[in-house]
Amino acid sequence: MLPIQTALPLCEMLAGDVFFPQQASTIAPGVDKLFYFIFWVCVFFFVLVVGFMTAFLLKYRRKENFDASGPTHNTLLEATWSVLPFFIVCYMFYEGVIGYMDLRSAPESAYEIKVRAKKWAWEFTYPNGYSTNELHVPPNSPVSLLMQSDDVLHSLFIPAFRVKMDVVPGRYTKLWFDATVPGKYDLECTEYCGEKHSEMLAIVTVHNDRSEFDAWLAKASDVFGPVDRGEKTLAQVGSELALRKGCGQCHSIDPQKSKKTGPAWWGIFGEDHQFVDGTSAKVDENYIRESVLKPTAKVVKGYGGNMPSFAGQLKDREIDALIEYIKTLK
Amino acid sequence: MATVAEPMLAHKHEPEENYLTCSSGFLSWAMTLDHKRIGVMYLFAVTASMLLGGVFALLVRIELLTPDKTLMDHNTYNHMFTLHGAVMVFLFIIPSIPAALGNFILPVMLGAKDVAFPRLNLASFYLWVAGAIFFLMAIAMGSLDTGWTFYTPYSSSVISGSQAGGIVAAVFGAFILGFSSIFTGLNFIVTVHTLRPPGMTWFRMPLFLWALYATSVIQLLATPVLGITLLLLILERTLGIGVFDPALGGDPVLFQHFFWFYSHPAVYIMILPAMGIISELIATFSRRHIFGYRFIAYSSIAIALLGFLVWGHHMFTSGQSPLATVIFSALTFTVSIPSAIKVFNWLATMYKGSISLATPMLYAQSFIFLFTIGGLTGLFLGTLAVDIHLHDTYFVVAHFHYVMMGGTLIAFLGGMYYWWPKITGKMYNELWGAIGCLMVFVGFNLTFFPQFMLGSQGMPRRYYTYLPHFQGYHVISTIGALVLGTGIGVALATLLWSLWTGRKAPANPWGGVTLEWTCSSPPPLANFEKTPTVGDPYDMEQVKWDAKTESWIPRPVSERTGNSASH
Known part of the structure; x- marks a missing residue:
């Protein structure tokens, strides 16, 4: 029973990108591209190391020759393999910093939603003062989250947007994104916060357009309207x-x-x-x-x-x- | 060369007594000042800790077989992963190679009779025991659920009586273990500086000693910071002094800075000695002079120093300033270079070798394979834009298990197999040794490789329940963990079995040319009857295979060509 249950989700996962969930924010494609650049650099070095290792194991396997001799050092070779990786990691560092600066600099015009994290729930407060445990955002416009915690450390992570930031008691932290694809996405707490850390989840809804988002907010904020109207x-x-x-x-x-x-x-x-x-x-x-x-x-x-x-x-x-x-x- | 006559002598007249038989009774062990017996006691203690931590790991993996409850409830799961991490880090990995194998091997390899301060050495063992007792108390109270990192304010806000007690007990345990680590480091530094015999210049020291020396420097400089931090945490919990808890006016991010200022260098306390062992194994089993000796020696020191400057990479999402984050990212990349140098040097050592695939060498090859993956995946995490997505996910879990377990544990097992004949005087069964290694290798990759994909797909760490679409990889990982656990069982059973059935070990079963192979197996109480004099530690021509005794014996100077040690 178990293998069948598990095979299906695995197949679904392998059918998409092996490493990433859907790209649903403006920065996601850049992050994935940089990831895959590093990935192929790693594959190259891994194949190089394991390839030489295997070749030497096969070629120089001990048979009758109980003694061996070869070079004990080669300054040029050693300098080369010290300096060459240095240039590669410099490039990774540079690209990483550029991407990081984009991630951390919210545009002035961003729509601000306040986030309050507490054991073990999220609360999102919209500019009109309405608050709920679901994050709703308009598409194709920057949204910034101003976050604080009531108790311990939490961390807000939306895999589809490739964004994450700790929520720290006693100070505000910020995060921003620009969602590109309407739909529903998972939001998870990624800083261990006690018993129900793994259930501190929320759904992010990216609406089809700005007016749909505004309509949702107006309806949702009218909490006591239906009571007053007797509905x-x-x-x-x-x-x-x-x-x-x-x-x-x-x-x-x-x-x-x-x-x-x-x-x-x-x-x-x-x-x-x-x-x-x-x-x-x-x-x-x-x-x-x-x-x-x-x-x-x-x-x-x-x-x-x-x-x-x-x-x-x-x-x-x-x-x-x-x-x-x-x-x-x- | 003056050394030649003595090992020959050792072969002809095996000393009647060795360190195991020279005295007996409980007190002869409990009060011993012999570094070898202390090393054996450590070996027993850290291996028991590894098994305990392993049981917790298996329980965690079995719980993760299904997205919801499999075996245990939320709180039990949180205790299990906390204990797994805390026991493995503080009781096993940090003391594993330096305190257990290092204690036994360092003085013999150096050509000394003991460490510089034998009493301090015994004291550090008993501090380890005391620290372990506090950990067991925390386990018995059943209430340690902070994660091994003890992050504030979760760990400092008193929640209820027994929970508070458990956290204080564990933190105090870690505090005491820190002193054990400091004493060992101090002892090794003084030993290496003062007890080297004539001819053992710094650049004639085997690379394992360089690695242990670099490790000791970190232990001595970084561990006090952990001690102070843990003490502040205890004060905050018990007296309500605000240091880290914002409710009391403290700063939780400060705790992370303090904690990682120790715990990142601690990663190098774990990996440097492992790299040292691998340098010895690759040279001996390839019958080749180690390639680029000085680069490897210097890279150990470089790693030890740079390791102090990169703690902030654990905090890229913590709210530390973007400028600090960028600087820490840059410094992090600099550590990758000396690690890469070592891997290339090991490969070059195998070039034109005469490679034997005895079990220790199988572990060394596994190490290169796994550590390469562990090291390379660190590049993703050092790159800021990519780390933000991967931070605190299973990608990180996979990465550090490839380094700590694929690195340190594999090297520890390789080192155990390598020096087992020296320590116990018995040869183990090669076939079963190889089977154990293969199971560990396959089980390890099955367990941890899927976790890279889990993490980048968005599965956070320390989750008791998870979204159903992650289950496939979790099932593979759990199956792998069972194979891995069985493999470690086979590996340890093979060693233990040799105590009863193993054939008697010769002084030099592998053809090693460092000094520990010149004394008998097991060594006599004083290691060497005369202070040995020393040549190149990787001049493989010093020994030759003797089919009659099935061991390696010293090669007379007249038969040497001088090629293998050419510079």
């Missing part, structure tokens, strides 16, 4: 919020109350909670509000108190929506 309940908005804010990374919502980093939400409203300091309290509106804004005030017994605060990130009405949503989980 959705507050609890439905709460469930979407929970998804966008990455609550589900740590809080399960299934009736089996599967254990994650934080307490499960199913049937939680109205329950009595025991805390690590020995006290207890009933889960009500005020308790949930406090847990969102000051998560370490009451840590449930058996849990580590890992949750970052959402003070300043969730508005009152959003907290209302979350509370309504949690009430429905039973």
